[in-house]
Amino acid sequence: MKILVPVKRVLDYNIKARAKADGLGVELAGLKMAMNPFDEIALEEALRLKERGAATEVIAVSCGAIACQDTLRTALALGADRAILVSTECELQPLAVAKLLRVLVNREEAGLVICGKQAIDDDAGQTGQILAALLGWSQATFASQVTLEANHATVTREIDGGLETIVVQMPAVITTDLRLNEPRYATLPNIMKAKKKPLETVTPDALNVDIAPRLMLIKVVEPPARVAGIRVATVAELVDKLKNEARVI
């Protein structure tokens, strides 16, 4: 069975995002980009499944600008067998990404897709579920534990108020939560080897997918900032402020 792992190139999670001066986008020029942290976890899970003999091949896919090649090289260095770049300079929204992925899932006859539960830039948290619906597949979101059997997967999910374990029919889409695993690091020899692994480039046109954005961005702004607070010197002063100034206790 082949596992497809979609990996998104996003602003590094340590960097605070800022709006462009014209308010019509997010300033990314010259900033450090990285693989979406949830996708690192997805890739790690796919690699472990392959190492346990539950999968034959792990294919990493990224949709976006040419620079997504860097993210794919990282995926290859971590252990993905091959990579596919869906290359476009156009803005991609989750519905479009899922449609691109659907074509690739069908072409590759993948039996499982593991993706992140959300991309930390758009914070949409949709792509995996959309893909599952388009394919008519089952889904298991927010996975914190995955066990594969021949025709089903048992997945523990992080839900509101606790944990739930579900059994989903294969093929399936699984989306990863933070505690699914601890991703490995790429070693230098593997980074070197990754340069020789296959990286295919396709276009949305070649896949016959309409990627036109559905949502029009009107503006991006910083949310209302909090008014600067004060330092209190003692616990007594804190209690006094909470009682008499803020009146919250």
Place this chain on the structure above:
Amino acid sequence: MTILVIAEHDHRHLKSATRHVLSAAHAVGGDVHILVAGHSCSPAAEAARTLPGVTQVLLADHVSLTADGAENLGHLVLRLAPSYTHILSASSAVGKSFMPRVAALLDVAQISDIVRVDATDTFTRPIYAGALWATVHTQDPIKVVTVRVTAFEACAETGGHAALTPIPEVAESGLSTRQSIALSVSTRPELEGARVVVSGGRGLGSAERYKELLEPLADKLQAALGASRAAVDLGYVPNDYQVGQTGKIVAPDLYIAVGISGAIQHLAGMKSARVIVAINSDPEAAIFTVADYGLVADLNSAVPELTAAL
């Protein structure tokens, strides 16, 4: 305009999230219907009938909806969708799971986690862990929207008399079944709706210290307990305590952050609290940039002292 709100419930009781989503629906304006989909969930449907500004409660009561499975729920909502201009749910674990399936099969863009209704076709939502807010416009015929519960006030519980319409047929996809569910039982208020939240981070040092120091404080304040990701990952508390970009979003009157550094991913979940208190030994900790009252102190002495003083 006719809006379908998907109720949040535990099959018996309506959850307060439903009333927050209803407020968002009222902000859009138009006729509002509520779908209560579950199993043996008529008490929740009865409660929904009294909500203000709702003309119809649709009740889908079927064994295949017992487990909140996204495939069955998504399919049901998809079938109802053509009668509506907007479909709104909470951006809860359930809403986040089935709503994108509905949007996908309607071939429309879902708008996730809105914090503001700007117009019937224009909404504002946080991106980049809430560092930015994006206002987006859609031309899709049916707007599929998930709502950040803390961004909208809950409407009243009573005042309406909606008609009840049963939905007889519900399909079972057979794609997914629940094997088990383990919900944390607590006598404390629910994190998301609590008036006061006491939250602990890595600075607590151990599960024992978290319990020893924060539980008595939470008891005194009748507060819910929360945590940073580090505290969850280190096993101090269960996963559903996590507050932040990828955990719960809370907006209590009072949030007390103890031994939490204030990473942007954590701030994303709590910075709309009305009053924020931070207790941290590092005067440079980022949490102080959002705190109304910052106390630079060792939590090991400050927290017991605070508990005693209340």
